[in-house]
Each structure stands twice: as C-alpha cells, then as structure tokens.
Amino acid sequence: MTQSYDDRPGGDLLELAVPYALHAVSDAERDQIESRLAAATLPVADAFYDEVRAVRETMAIISAASAEEPPADLRDRLLSVAAGDNVRTLPTGRSGGRRRMALLSAAAALAVGLSAVGIGLSLRPPAQQQSTAQQVFSASDVHTVFGAIPAGGTATVVFSRERDAGVLVMNDVPPPAPGTVYQMWLVSPGGATSAGTMDAEAVSPSTTAVLENIGGSTKLAFTVEPPGGSTKPTGTLIAELPLS
C-alpha cells in the first residue's frame, strides 16, 4: 500500500507531483497546479518540486532503455541551423520589445491531418490542404529544410519538386508588428512570387501553410509588408530558406 498524502498539509497537491512531472496533466490543470504552488507553504512547494526533480532524474535514466540512433543527416542539419548557416539574416529595422511567444507553447502541428489556420492568399481549404500535404509527404523526392527565424522561432519547409508543392510550418515565431503582415515569397531567378501572407492572428503559436506551384524557385523568403501583402517584396527581408 501507498502512504497517503491526504492527511498532510497540501497532500492533494503533492499527489499531483508525479503526473505533473510526467507531463500527464492538461495545460489547464498545469496552470492551476502552478498557481497553487505559488500560494503554497514553503515545505509543501519544496516537497512538490523535490518529487518532480526525482521523477525527472529517474525518467532521464530510463531513457537509456529506449535509446535509438537518429538519422545521421539530422546532425548536419541541426548543426548548420545552430551555426546560423541555413538562414541568411539581414538586419531588420525592428528593435527591442519584440513579443516572443512563450516557449511553453512549443511544439506544433505539422500539416498532415491538421485543419487550416487563418492564413491569407494562397491557402486552400482544409481538405485540399490535407491532400496536398499528404502528396508532398508521400513524394519520392521529399526534402526538408529548416531554419531559425532571427526574430525568434523556426520555419520548416517540407517540399517536393515532383509534386510542385511544399508545406511550411512555423513554430514560436513572434507575430508581425501591428499594422504589418509577414509575406512569403517563392524566389526564382526570374523574380519573387507571393506565396501568401500571415497576420498576427495566424502566427500563433504554430502556423502551417501549403505552398503551391513552387516550380523552379530556389528560396522561400519572408518579408514584412503592409496589411494584405504586396505584389512584389517591398519591406524588410527577415529570413530566407534555401529550397535545396
């Protein structure tokens, strides 16, 4: 039998330490637990966090048992992203005070089976988006490029020349400044073609967009544009991802 916490001060809170440490509570309950901890007595909060720490150390050791080698190319991709090689950064006019999305909101939804988010222009209705995304993922020449957006967050494009399409996923990218949108451009030697815009509402905390007709474009560029977007890039270039 287990010793019950219920007869101790804060006992019902301490019973949640293991589910909390295992991320086995809903976001709402996690917030609730954290508020209660903030208001709890020091011994209760200490006991809670001590148990959380022990659970996390334990699961870290347990990870030896499920260890599996990732594909070797992940290393190259990661190191090049970390070194900042994958995204060419130009100075942006924006300074301080940028609104960073909470890291908590972290992981996001890649396209398959995901309903569409509110992005303008070239985006398709959900059903269409799903099928394009699935076609891209099942293509024999599928490629993935990944880059850090200088203002924060990441952009990943999964694309297929054969399917002439790609899927863009942006995670934790801060929204554009009020009164502006982000616009995506497929850049080829012949010029830049708009691939859609994203307003502040669309960029949170993750965004998925389908890129149609990628043709022979060599880069996906992101600029800051007035609401509704522009017919050609006019604003600050914030990032570029090579489509290769």
Place this chain on the structure above:
Amino acid sequence: MVGNDPFVGDVVTQLLDYPAKLRVDDTRYHGQAPVTTADLDALLRRVAQHDSSAFAEFYDATRSRVYGMVCRVLRDRGYSEETTQDVYLQVWRTAESYDPASGSALAWLLTLAHRRAVDRVRSEQAASQRDSRYGAATVERESDNVTDAVISGEDRRRVAACLNGLTDIQRECIELAYYQGMTYVQVSERLSANLATVKSRMRDGLRGLRNCLGVR
C-alpha cells in the same frame, strides 16, 4: 479494460527486449567512452556560451536518448526527427537557463524533449481526432540503430531490470502517461480506474523505479 488494449504496454515491453538486440556500432563512435553526468553538465554550460563544438558533443552524447524517447511518444519518424531538431535548437537557444541546482543536464534535456513530444502528440491527436494514425500506429524499432556506445550495456541492463520490477498496472499507467502522452485523467478513463488509484499507481511505479535506480 485493463489488458484488453493491444497497444498498452507495447513500449515498455519493447524496452524490455533490448538486451537481445544489444550491439555496439564501433565504426560510428570510434570507441567513444560513455559520458558522465558531470561531463554533460559542463558541456551544457559551454553550449550556453554558444560554443558550437560543445553543442555537437552534447548532441552526440545524448541524441539517441532524445530521439528514442521522442519516437516512442510520437510513433512517427518524420515527426520525431522534427521534434528532435526543435528540441536541440531549443537547447542551443536556452542552455543558459539550465540551473545545475535544479537537476542534471540530462534530466533538463529529457524533460524539455518529453514536453515537446507530448505537446506534439496531443496537437496531432486533436487534429486527427484520434484517427488510425495515432490509434494504431507503432514504429518498428530499427534493430540496427538500437544502441550506441555512449550508453553502456550495463546501464541498459540495469534500467530494464528496474522496469521489469514494476507491476503490470504500474507499468501500464507509466506507459500511457509517459509514452502515449495521456493525462492521468485520460489514463483513468482508459483503464476504467478511479483517479486516486491511477495517481497512486503512477507514484508507486515511479518510486519503485527511483529506488531501484538509486535516484536520491
């Protein structure tokens, strides 16, 4: 009903299988020695200074733990690669927030990785409304990739023995919560057990593992 779901316990059962598959790929690691907790803490402090060679070393020392755990949760190699990449990018960016007083670098990393994996699996499930992709998919373990030289066979055997020491119900609770990303409320629904029971099974299981592994 407990025991009726063919997927319950899959991951933990697979974990118990590993010694038979254990082998070391010397060509890839050139005899690199297992990395200690102190080594990882020191590496992470260098990563915080944006030392890219420390970052590469940190990745090499931990990647199989992170990727393997993420694969168990996401059961999709594409998603797992992306999530693993996101995890390490987050490490690169936020290593300075690591506080050695709050735990080991390895626990910090695995916590961060598990959090991302769980968020991802929940958002995928919400999107697909638990369609067949997550209802049934399991990723076959690639036996060629099962192990690496940075985790000693001794460590793996010890962990397997400790997992083996759990009761079935404890194992199921941990499996559903940790590897399937369920909340304890969902676990109680899945197992038709009340919340207090699920919480105490999880706690007992973790306590057993903790004692068995000697975590203080």
